[in-house]
Amino acid sequence: MSTPERQIEPPTDADVAPDGVTRRSALKWMALAWVGFAAATAAGLTATVRFLFPNVLFEPPTRFKAGDPSTYAPGVDERWKERFGVWIVRNTDSIYALVAVCVHLGCTPNWLPAQNKFKCPCHGSGYYVSGINFEGPAPRPLERAEIAVSPDDGQIIVDKATRYLYERGQWSDPKAFVKLT
Amino acid sequence: MESRWRQIQHSIVTSQFWKSIFRVGIPDTNRKRVLAMLGNVVLHLHPVKTRKSGVKMRYTWCAGGITFFLFLVLTFTGLLLMFYYRPTVEYAFVDILDLREQVPFGIMREVHRWGAHAMVISVWIHMFRVFMTGSYKPPREFNWVIGVILLVLTLLLSFTGYLLPWDQLAIWAITVGSNMASATPLIGLQGPGTGLLKIGDVPLVTSTNDARFGLLGGRFVGAGALLRFYVLHCVGIPLVAAFLMAVHFWRVRKDGGISGPV
Numbered sequence: 001m002s003t004p005e006r007q008i009e010p011p012t013d014a015d016v017a018p019d020g021v022t023r024r025s026a027l028k029w030m031a032l033a034w035v036g037f038a039a040a041t042a043a044g045l046t047a048t049v050r051f052l053f054p055n056v057l058f059e060p061p062t063r064f065k066a067g068d069p070s071t072y073a074p075g076v077d078e079r080w081k082e083r084f085g086v087w088i089v090r091n092t093d094s095i096y097a098l099v100a101v102c103v104h105l106g107c108t109p110n111w112l113p114a115q116n117k118f119k120c121p122c123h124g125s126g127y128y129v130s131g132i133n134f135e136g137p138a139p140r141p142l143e144r145a146e147i148a149v150s151p152d153d154g155q156i157i158v159d160k161a162t163r164y165l166y167e168r169g170q171w172s173d174p175k176a177f178v179k180l181t
Numbered sequence: 182m183e184s185r186w187r188q189i190q191h192s193i194v195t196s197q198f199w200k201s202i203f204r205v206g207i208p209d210t211n212r213k214r215v216l217a218m219l220g221n222v223v224l225h226l227h228p229v230k231t232r233k234s235g236v237k238m239r240y241t242w243c244a245g246g247i248t249f250f251l252f253l254v255l256t257f258t259g260l261l262l263m264f265y266y267r268p269t270v271e272y273a274f275v276d277i278l279d280l281r282e283q284v285p286f287g288i289m290r291e292v293h294r295w296g297a298h299a300m301v302i303s304v305w306i307h308m309f310r311v312f313m314t315g316s317y318k319p320p321r322e323f324n325w326v327i328g329v330i331l332l333v334l335t336l337l338l339s340f341t342g343y344l345l346p347w348d349q350l351a352i353w354a355i356t357v358g359s360n361m362a363s364a365t366p367l368i369g370l371q372g373p374g375t376g377l378l379k380i381g382d383v384p385l386v387t388s389t390n391d392a393r394f395g396l397l398g399g400r401f402v403g404a405g406a407l408l409r410f411y412v413l414h415c416v417g418i419p420l421v422a423a424f425l426m427a428v429h430f431w432r433v434r435k436d437g438g439i440s441g442p443v
Contacts, residue, residue: 049395052395052398053389053390053394053395054398054405057389057399057400058404059399059400059401059403105356105357105360106356106357106360107353107356107357122353122357161388
């Protein structure tokens with residue numbers, strides 16, 4: 001007992017609508033329409049998301065010149081904190097740039113010279129001059145920004161876009177400090 | 182006198198003007214009452230009939246109704262505040278001070294602020310009541326989900342409105358709050374898995390294209406964040422919330438009215 005072999009027959013009159021549209025061509029057009037609709041939707045969504053990310057930012061640059069190294073006295077210098085959110089700290093043999101953003105939740109800590117520490121007003125995190133955390137909820141030390149001496153004019157160049165993290169052992173990276181000679 | 186009033190009433194309710202608005206006439210039969218409810222865009226969101234327990238304060242606490250009332254109060258006072266408040270770094274804070282010092286009935290801002298606090302509280306109370314009376318159970322489980330989304334929208338309205346006074350509290354609260362967006366998986370700068378998205382040594386997600394940036398319109402809480410939060414607070418979130426509220430109320434009717442005591 002075998003099933004009769006099915007044959008593919010050419011469209012009969014019953015499959016063709018009065019205006020000559022076959023089932024196959026109708027499905028083709030519907031598929032095309034759906035693909036077009038999906039593409040248009042995807043393009044619209046992409047455009048909407050991209051629209052939220054402008055090409056030009058009216059924010060201070062992350063990279064700035066911070067003057068001659070000789071202008072920095074030993075200790076914490078706050079001259080760039082307001083504008084760029086960076087402390088330049090000079091210790092016995094080097095200069096480094098601490099990013100003035102609390103690593104707990106992103107507030108701006110204050111430098112308290114009398115107590116020789118950075119203290120965050122939001123939740124009380126405290127950091128030593130080195131940036132190491134010692135009190136409050138901060139889970140790790142402050143971040144240091146890339147710092148270098150410009151070969152052109154000898155000025156310090158700080159780039160906040162590149163960070164050096166203590167917990168990853170990056171503070172000994174030559175770009176994380178400027179060696180005083 | 183009685184018949185004179187009847188005549189006036191009759192001529193009003195049989196006029197074309199009246200009948201063009203209210204199709205079924207005086208709803209004096211059950212059928213007409215149903216039709217009156219169903220033929221009105223506002224009323225049709227409500228159940229045609231309500232159980233006795235549904236109007237008992239001791240049972241519902243009217244917490245959902247109070248929430249909706251507060252939403253209307255906040256929409257109205259918020260609209261008034263928009264006449265004076267300019268969402269720019271230059272003006273935002275002084276406009277708030279002006280509302281307090283110079284604008285007649287500048288107390289509208291306090292009404293808006295306290296109303297917002299009250300709405301957050303009443304939403305929680307409503308949720309608590311619905312939970313304790315088991316009103317989230319089938320067939321109302323989908324309406325519970327809509328309610329949870331509305332809860333989140335209420336909190337987001339609170340969050341976005343918090344920034345608008347543009348004082349130190351606002352800026353740092355939003356700084357702290359929006360830092361959470363950095364922890365979004367894959368699209369947040371510090372989120373899990375984000376570090377894997379890079380071509381060679383160049384990371385695909387940076388501080389200028391991650392989720393937090395999209396929210397703030399900048400790398401920190403600045404002019405872009407103020408404007409984005411303002412637009413979301415005044416237009417975006419209220420529109421979505423109003424739509425979902427309509428669905429929420431309509432579902433109460435479709436799911437058999439306010440749930441009764443077991």
